[in-house]
Amino acid sequence: MDRKKPGKRKNPVKRPQRKTEKCAFCGSDFNGLPFICKYCGESFCVAHRLPEDHECKVLAEHKRKINEGEIASFSTSYNTDWDGMAYKRQQVSPPRVFSHEYVPKNRGFFYELAARFSAKEVGDILIAWITLSFAFSFLLDPAVNTRFPAVFAASLIVLLFAFIMHEMMHKFTAQKLRYQAEFRIWPLGIILALVTAILIGILFAMPGATYFEPDPNEPYMDPKGFIRRYGQISLAGPIINLVFGFIFLALFFLVISILPYISAGGFGSFALLITGLGSFINFYLCAFNLIPFGMLDGAKVLRWNKVYWAVPFLISAAVSALMFLGYIPVLAAV
Numbered sequence: 001m002d003r004k005k006p007g008k009r010k011n012p013v014k015r016p017q018r019k020t021e022k023c024a025f026c027g028s029d030f031n032g033l034p035f036i037c038k039y040c041g042e043s044f045c046v047a048h049r050l051p052e053d054h055e056c057k058v059l060a061e062h063k064r065k066i067n068e069g070e071i072a073s074f075s076t077s078y079n080t081d082w083d084g085m086a087y088k089r090q091q092v093s094p095p096r097v098f099s100h101e102y103v104p105k106n107r108g109f110f111y112e113l114a115a116r117f118s119a120k121e122v123g124d125i126l127i128a129w130i131t132l133s134f135a136f137s138f139l140l141d142p143a144v145n146t147r148f149p150a151v152f153a154a155s156l157i158v159l160l161f162a163f164i165m166h167e168m169m170h171k172f173t174a175q176k177l178r179y180q181a182e183f184r185i186w187p188l189g190i191i192l193a194l195v196t197a198i199l200i201g202i203l204f205a206m207p208g209a210t211y212f213e214p215d216p217n218e219p220y221m222d223p224k225g226f227i228r229r230y231g232q233i234s235l236a237g238p239i240i241n242l243v244f245g246f247i248f249l250a251l252f253f254l255v256i257s258i259l260p261y262i263s264a265g266g267f268g269s270f271a272l273l274i275t276g277l278g279s280f281i282n283f284y285l286c287a288f289n290l291i292p293f294g295m296l297d298g299a300k301v302l303r304w305n306k307v308y309w310a311v312p313f314l315i316s317a318a319v320s321a322l323m324f325l326g327y328i329p330v331l332a333a334v
Contacts, residue, residue, distance in 0.1 A: 239286075
């Protein structure tokens with residue numbers, strides 16, 4: 001029986017064709033499947049398949065535009081409503097983390113400072129600050145006697161510089177590098193701070209953290225630059241603790257030196273409490289946060305620059321140890 005000749009298919013499947021039979025970079029045969037660059041669209045051999053290996057001009061031009069500011073960063077380059085529902089960008093972007101976007105407008109210091117914060121962020125900062133101060137006060141004065149109000153006031157002052165300024169330096173550094181950044185409380189951390197201080201006698205001090213919003217492509221487009229910027233943001237908090245630690249320590253010795261010549265009374269004891277506690281807490285937080293482990297700041301700083309990590313870490317750890325052992329008598333005033 002004769003078979004009918006198959007006719008042409010109405011909708012034939014179009015197979016992808018090789019753009020060239022040789023590598024566009026070195027001119028050698030493919031010796032297998034070609035690799036097509038997703039940036040420039042040319043075909044390359046296995047040795048030159050990566051954009052860096054064939055010196056991709058399209059990728060280099062894109063990096064140049066990002067560095068020179070011709071292409072905006074992720075935090076300001078796509079349009080969305082405030083609920084984070086509509087995205088209008090060539091690549092799929094994750095939902096917005098923040099409901100507030102800081103855009104510098106050069107309208108004066110106080111306007112710029114207020115524009116950096118959203119109402120939710122201010123509320124989170126106040127909750128974390130007051131809760132942590134109360135837990136810290138209970139740790140220092142578990143009997144809650146007549147000394148407790150003075151200890152609570154001292155804790156508010158000390159943690160304003162030690163904790164709040166630590167988080168704000170993360171935030172301001174991230175904003176300076178053109179990222180959107182906000183502080184957010186961790187509800188479980190708030191509960192743990194109170195429970196551990198009241199029931200166990202130790203303080204689990206992780207009430208929240210500062211989050212920033214990078215371009216999801218940035219770690220791949222500019223990995224070295226991203227590691228540097230991430231390290232700078234992470235180092236800013238411990239550095240301000242180190243600075244305030246030395247300031248409080250200098251004030252502590254100043255108060256000790258002038259107390260014999262004045263009749264300060266209760267004010268002198270309160271001043272010693274603030275300066276002694278402030279110096280120890282700042283040095284301790286600097287050393288603790290620079291431990292290169294997990295999500296602590298030290299892991300990011302060490303990955304960026306070993307010297308910038310080692311110097312503040314060793315200084316703060318050494319001073320904290322001297323204070324704890326009593327060679328620097330700041331804890332005697334607490």
